[in-house]
């Protein structure tokens with residue numbers, strides 16, 4: 343194993359030219375926060391870290407774009423855009439430490455997707471170093487542009503298997519007003535799921551629609567001391583689920599009043615009119631995974647189903663948890679149908695590990711059966727490589743292999759990931 347820490351595109355090109363010539367595997371690493379094992383380098387690899395490529399090269403308010411090196415931390419770009427009166431919306435839960443290169447290579451989602459879309463929706467163009475060390479530019483800086491095949495979109499989400507991204511041109515948007523937040527709690531998880539259907543079906547201008555179940559709320563409380571699970575009403579029973587509903591519309595108060603009226607089965611409803619309070623609630627939601635990690639060993643799923651099937655997915659997760667006798671915490675981007683059932687188990691106990699693996703298989707299968715996908719935002723990586731043929735048809739798989747062979751003929755870029 344060797345580590346390369348380039349500062350420039352020329353450094354990356356030189357490293358790849360050598361690796362190509364000597365057939366050495368190269369695994370690019372941003373912050374290493376990916377959740378599908380895509381940046382986990384097999385023995386004998388060169389790890390190419392982007393930790394020194396942290397330049398924000400350009401931030402243009404007229405063209406509403408930013409040009410950055412891949413190692414820029416997502417939150418740093420968001421802060422720089424905000425200083426210019428603009429916004430870079432993509433906000434994975436890992437926003438404080440993930441890198442733009444990693445976000446591009448996984449097409450990262452986050453809380454904002456229900457309104458603004460995923461990372462790829464903001465990528466205008468890329469500088470890429472192909473496997474043999476050749477440097478190219480894909481895409482554009484203009485608002486529109488359709489010259490040739492869309493190689494930018496091909497590279498977005500390619501998890502370091504087709505080329506190394508060395509520069510990213512990103513679209514920015516005018517900064518929206520601070521969001522207001524509605525908190526709705528429910529007596530059952532499926533009641534929360536039904537409210538999600540009502541909210542997305544109503545076409546409201548929502549900028550986040552997140553869910554946490556009882557297990558997650560309790561774990562977040564144990565980590566943060568926020569008291570989310572303490573419940574409302576005289577008996578102060580812990581809710582089965584909580585929805586966090588945000589709107590950054592100029593008419594947010596009105597939007598959230600309409601949203602509250604649609605949560606007919608809610609046990610409790612409250613609007614956080616202070617944006618700081620709303621941000622604290624979203625920060626609690628970002629702590630969902632770190633909180634659940636403390637319960638034991640865990641396997642995290644990342645399934646995404648049509649929004650009309652969220653309730654069916656949640657019911658299936660509850661059935662699987664009961665059948666296997668496991669705790670499965672559920673949180674996720676409910677407004678996108680993107681759920682992260684987190685299967686808690688004891689890896690040192692073979693029976694518990696086997697039950698967790700069966701639960702993971704059952705939930706991922708359920709997502710496919712419901713017309714969904716094996717991965718909404720974390721990517722295939724190494725975790726779901728064996729699942730890809732369950733989702734893609736043979737023609738698409740063959741075309742994908744042909745693309746990989748054309749761009750990386752010696753298969754040096756992230757071998758063992760995705761395909």
Ligand SMILES: Cc1cc2nc3c(=O)[nH]c(=O)nc-3n(C[C@H](O)[C@H](O)[C@H](O)COP(=O)(O)OP(=O)(O)OC[C@H]3O[C@@H](n4cnc5c(N)ncnc54)[C@H](O)[C@@H]3O)c2cc1C
Pocket residue numbers: 369370371372373374375376377380381392412433434435436439440441442443444445446447448449450451452453500501502503505506507508628631632719720756759
């Ligand atoms: C607490 C927590 C919350 C999270 N929340 C979300 C969420 O809400 N939404 C979401 O989508 N993800 C989420 N993630 C997953 C993860 O943060 C994202 O996938 C993120 O985009 C990975 O960025 P990274 O810099 O850590 O990339 P890494 O993990 O280092 O790499 C990920 C992949 O990108 C490739 N790569 C990295 N840089 C480049 C480059 N310059 N060129 C080519 N390939 C490259 C790597 O080879 C690897 O295949 C979360 C993770 C954690 C730990």
